[in-house]
Amino acid sequence: MDCIFCEIIKGNIPSTKVYEDEFVTAFNDLNPQMPVHVLIVPKKHIASANDIAEEDAELVGRVFLAAQKIAEKLGLENGYRIINNCGEDAGQTVKHLHFHMLGGKTMGERII
Ligand code: 5GP
Ligand code: ZN
Secondary structure (H helix, E strand, O other), rough: OHHHHHHHHHHOOOEEEEEEEEOOOOOOOOOOOEEEEEEEOOOOOOOOHOOOHHHHHHHHHHHHHHHHHHHHHHHHOOOOEEEEOOOOOOOOOOOOOOOEEEEOOOOOOOOO
C-alpha cells in the first residue's frame, strides 16, 4: 500500500512535525493556504471520513483534543478552522484521513 501520510508517520518521508501522541501526528502542510496550515492525521490508516468505523469514534475525538494542544502551542488563541475533504467532490487528494487546521488570520464567516 502506497500512502504518503503513512510514510510521514513512520518517518520515512520528512515533514515538519508540530505535535505527536499515541494516536495522532500533526505536521505542516507542504503547500500552506494560511499562515498556520497544519494537517492532523490519525496514525491508523483510514482512507477517508467515509471509512471511519464505529471502533474509530474515539480516535476522531483525539484529533480535536490534539487540535487544542496545537492551538496553544502555535498561539491560535483567536481561533482556527478545521476542514476535512472527503472524496472526489471535496477534492480529497491524499487517501489517508486528515484534518486541515487553519489559522493565524481572520477568515470571516464564509467557508467557501
Ligand atoms: P486534501 O486535498 O487531500 O484534503 O489535502 C492533502 C494535503 O496534503 C494538501 O494540502 C497537500 O498540500 C498536502 N500534502 C500532500 N503531500 C504532502 C507531503 O508529502 N507532505 C506534506 N507535509 N503535505 C503534503
Ligand atoms: Zn496511510
